[in-house]
Amino acid sequence: MWKNYLKIAWRNIIRHKGYTFLNVAGLAIGIAACLVISFFIRNELGYDNYHQDADRVYRVAVDIQTSESNRVFAATCGPLAPALERDFPQVEASARLWQWHNLLVKYGEENIFYEDNYFLADPGIFDVLTVPLVKGDPKTALSRPSTLVIAEETARKYFGEEDPLGKVLEINGSEFEITGVMKNLPYNSHLDINFITSFATIENEDWFAGTLENWHSTMFYTYIKLHEHVDVPAFEEQVKTAADAYVGDIIKEWGIGYHYFLQPIKSIHLHSDLTGEAEVPGSAVNVYIFTVIAVLILLIASLNYINLTTAQSSNRAKEVGVRKVVGAAKAKIFNQFVSESLLLTAMALIFALLLVFITHPLFESLSGQTYNLSEVFTLQFIGMLIGLTFLVGMAAATYPALFLSSFRPVAVLKGGLNTVSKGASLRKVLVVGQFTISLMLIVGTIMVYRQLDFMKDQKLGFDREQMLVLPVRGGISIADRYEQVKEEFLNHSSIISLTASSDVPGKKVYNFAASLSGEEDDKGQSMYFMFVDADFLKTYGIEMLAGRPFNKELQTDAESAFLINEKAVKAFGWGTPEEAIGKKMNAGFGREGGEIIGVYKDFHYRSLQAPVEPLVLAIVPWRFNYISLKLNTMELPSTMAFVEKKWQELFPGSPYEYAFLDQEFDKQYAADEKTGRTFLVFTSIAIFIACLGLFGLATYIARQRTKEIGIRKVLGASVAGVVGMLSMDFVKLVMVAVLISTPLSYLLVSRWLENFAFRMEIGWVTFVAAGLTILVIALLTVSFQSVKAALANPVDSLRSE
Structure with missing residues (x-):
């Protein structure tokens, strides 16, 4: 019997090639998009699962609390890890990592590279994290100074x-x-x-001396592995104030608190966005968003499939009537439609898998991830696909099967059953559902791009145009000659101004404790610091509000002066910038009792995703890592050639690198741009699937109303009038979708915008643009069939009457 069902199903598929193509194509594209998104979600949820005993491995972070604010850091102090292992029996092993940037690595004369993914670590790193060695002994690999463990890929890069x-x-x-x-x-x-x-490599260096014992720094990533069956919440409560046992009197005197907490290593990627993360973390919000998108796309594809199947099934009413007359039971007719639907969904699944294998390089490029397609062949994944196929097939078959199997054969065969109106309400509901979802995706895509443009177009409080930045890396120091370096570069007439600094806007900045000296309340807190030379404010065009800028002629400015921003003024409790001038301040990098000589206007030294926070400027030449040149770009090629030549003269043997600040600053929005592009792709897919269904439905309705159109034309109806009549039904459905989607989209977009410290107003323009877009797309989709039906010769449609 089932063999017979499949034969009939195949014949129907061949007979109605157009509908088969629309059904299979829409469903296949929907399933393929859902599969690709599922790979992305699986990747994001699988971060750090590879560690052995990952459920027992934690990173310790710190919340530094003051009377004025609190700041949360991914890195903690040097002595914390050994103290935890020493003082708490729950800790099986511990390890510290410190990321060392801007290293120049050489092997011979050919292999010379700058490297950033370089870490100093305790030997215990191999006991806490899963870092398997393919060569060497983990017990001794980091036991001596100047020893090095490298990755396989790095080994091939340098040694072949x-x-x-x-x-x-x-x-x-x-x-x-x-x-x-x-x-x-x-x-x-x-x-x-x-x-x-190994830490033994630099622990005796002057610049590093004491850091491993300093309880007030935030330099080291601290990882611990707990024994089995540890009560983690109780243990976390115990370690919360671990520093108090060692420096409790000092931090009490400073009016601050170090509160440590545990982060499960498997949660760091998606649920940790703390100050000083080693890598840019992922976003749990994005995972939720793309999960919803996958469900919505699959829902659109399924609704489209059900809609077309329902519409087409009414053409088979007479076939069902004949079957029932010759004795076919209702159950057998139901099974017939189910078998056809399952065959179509199976075909869609096969084409979906082909699409995934063909297009996965495109989506890998889009998402920046690598997808393991071998997962498709696992039993778990195959079971999921079969279950998905069965559910969609059954959902698509159930309504038409029950609907058609319930016909009275006498009414059908006499022509007394109006199959045109049957199921019309359901089809309208499904079309509205499809376009409601499509509209929500369009609004989301528009808002992502508008928010990005908003952030990029905002005034940042400094000049970033025509600013050339040269990183000073690889152990190069300009501390003793930075004035000479500046003079050499300024010999070119197109270089307007030049400054040296530890960081530039858009890059990570230092963090140190800051407190007032000689005040009743020192208002100690954690603040960001940037180390600059005397020309920094002039070169970057940053406005002074009170006091004066640094003066390179005054030795006291280089030794003890500070400049602070407006946010620091508020953090210390002063009402006006003028009140800050002359006050004394202590800084955690070793400067005590320095004078605040000026207050400058707030500028965005980080992306607009984060609020502007207190920032202190000080002159510390040995920390200078960047040279910034303000250029006149009228003769840019010759200027760039001069800069490169001068670099090679001043820093022989060091590779020349450069970047324009505006481009570097906007790199902070790379993750959001990637999200926007991904949104755009999957929104386009959803709309395309919806339009496939709309096209098929328009074709079906035009055929069902052929005689009506013929009569209208005989009675004098114009082509435009007929096109308008056929299109208006779909326009009404789209307008209903606009009304439903607008409040839903507004709520979802409002929640998403809460992730940004600086965000745009949503406004009504977005919803009007989305509504007009979907309306135009719908009209273009149905217009072909509407015009074709309106232009048909009425004699052909009425000849049989």
């Missing part, structure tokens, strides 16, 4: 197929022996590590 063990790399002018080669960490790791060296 040679055995790297025992070889020496030159890093910032010092030699490091390779004692281990580790497997490349999986792409879904919140740490991107290519080099690991």
Whole structure:
């Protein structure tokens, strides 16, 4: 019997090729889009699952609280990890990581690269995190100074197929022996590590001395592994004030509190966006959003499939009537339609898988991730696909099967059953549902791009145009000659101004404790710091509000002066900028009792996703990592050639790098731009699927109303009038979708915008634009069939009457 059902199903598929194509194509594209999004979601949810005993591994973070504010850091102080392992029996092992940037790594004369994914670590790193070595012994690999563990990919980059063990790399002018080669960490790791060296390498360096024992720093990522069956909430409560046992009197005197808390390592990627993250984290909000998008796209595809199947099934009323006359039971007719629907959905699934395999490189490029397509062949995934196919097939078949199997054969065969109106209400509801979802996706896409444009177009409080930035990396120091370096570059007439600084807007900035000196209330707190030379404010065009800027002629400015922004004035409790002038301040980087000589206007040194917070400027030349040049771009090629030549003269052997500040600053929005592009792609897919269904439905309705159109034309109806009549039904449905989607879209977009410190007003323009867009798309979709039906010769349609 089922064999017979399949034969009939196949014949119907062949007979109605157009509807088959629309049905299968829409459903296949929907399933393919859903599968691709599921790969993305699986990747995001799978971060750091590869660690052995991952459920027992935690990162310790710190919330530094003051009377004025609190700041939360991913990194903690140096002595915390050994103290936890020493004082708390619940801790099985601990390890510290410190990320070292801007390293110049050399092997021979050919292999010279700047490297950033470089970490110093305790030997216990191999006991806490899963970092398997393919060469070397984890017990001794980091036991000596100047030893180095590198990733397999890095080993091939420098040594090709040679055995790297025992070889020496030159890093910032010092030699490091390779004692281990580790497997490349999986792409879904919140740490991107290519080099690991031991703390013993630099613990006796002057610039690093005491850091490992300083309870007031936030430099080290602290990881611990707990014993089994530990009561984690109770343990977390115990370690919350771990610093009090060592420096409790000091932090009480300063009026601050160090509150430590645990982050499960598997939650860091999606649920941690703290100050000083090692890598840009993911977004749980985006995972939720794309989960909803996947469901919505599949829902649109399913509604489209059900709609077309329902519409087409009414053409088979006479077939059902004949079957019932010759004795077919209601159950058998039901099974017939179910088998046809399952066959179509199975075909759609096969084409969906082909689409995924063909298009996955495009989506990998779009998302910046690598998808493991072998997952498609796992039992779990195959079971999910079969279940999905069955559910969609049954959903599409149930209504028409029950509807048609309930016909009275006498009414059908006499022509007394009006199949045109049957199911019309359901079809309208499904069309409204499809376009409501499509409209919500369009509004979301428009708002993502509008918010990005809003952030990029905002005044940042500094000049970022025509600003060329040169990173000073690889162990180069300009502390003793930065004035000479400035003079050399300023010899070119197109270089208007130049400054040196530890950071530039858009890059990470330092964080230190700050407190007032000689005041009844020191109002101690944590603040951001940037180290600059005397020309920083002039070069970046930052406005002074009170006091004066730095003066390079005054030695006291270089030794003890501070400039603060408006937010710092408020944080210290002063009512006006003028009140801050002359006050004394202590800074955690070692400057005590320095004078605040000026207050400058707030500027956005971070992206507009974050609020402007207190920022202190000080002159500390040995921390300068960037040279910024304000250019006249009238003769840009010759200016760039001069800058490169001058760099090679001043810093021989160091690769020349440059970036324009406006482009670098906008890189902070790369993740949002990627989200916008992904939104646009999947919104386009959803609209395309909806339009496939609309096209098929318009074709069906035009055929059903052929005689009506013929009569109207005989009675004098114009082509435009007929087109308007056929199109108006769909316009009404789209308008209903607009009314339903507008409040829903507004609520969802409002929630999304809450993630931005600076955000635009939603406004009515977005909803009007989305409504007009979907209306035009719908009209273009149905116009072909409407015009075709209106232009048909009425004699052909009425000949049979």
